[in-house]
Amino acid sequence: MTIDPLVLMTDVEAATARLLRTAEGLEPLAVSRPSALPGWTVGHVLTHVARNADAYTNLLTWARTGVETPAYASPQARTEGIEGGAERSLRDQVVDVRESHERFADAAATMTAEAWTFFLEPTGQSAAAIPWARLREVEVHHVDLAAGYGPDEWSDAFALRLLREIVTGFGDDGFAAVLRPYGIDHPLLIGGDPDAPVVGGPTRSIAAWLSGRGDGADLTVSPDGELPVVPRWK
Known part of the structure; x- marks a missing residue:
């Protein structure tokens, strides 16, 4: 299984496109129905996917510039961001997921070989682990939308790496x-x-x-x- 961050970014791109297709096919009121995660609606899941992309963009920025840029300002800010965005319209949710992914992809594209090796203390790993972490978030939370996408659609490589x-x-x-x-x-x-x-x-x-x-x-x-x-x- 490859750990090349640039190869994994290709997988992130494909996984995000699949999630967006699922979200775009939902009924507008679906954002308020329960997701597969207890206590979270579909809107909570979509908002979390978007804010998670921004969090990882922050960490890549930290690795590239050396300027400390935490994923979230605080645990409370993370929670407030998800709760504050959960009730938005489906259209706004989809736009947010797409645009936050683009910011993340742009941040990854500007990374140098040296930046990928930068150790991020909050994660306990180098920045090269971020694309895998993002892929995991997208694939697992796609399932959590409870909208027809299940673990049986995970790739063999993804399932094995997740299992390990x-x-x-x-x-x-x-x-x-x-x-x-x-x-x-x-x-x-x-x-x-x-x-x-x-x-x-x-x-x-x-x-x-x-x-x-x-x-x-x-x-x-x-x-x-x-x-x-x-x-x-x-």
């Missing part, structure tokens, strides 16, 4: 599982317990289940039983 990220992101919360995605030679362990339940199935389905974007209905569990309860992710 989720696996490494679980902390000491007592959750343990041995994952056996189809086509992967070695299992992925969560929790470090080799005797934990073994969950097998398509990579997309496992990633969707662990991220709270799928019910795992097509997954297998060994020994026979219920799927483990997954802690909330993202």
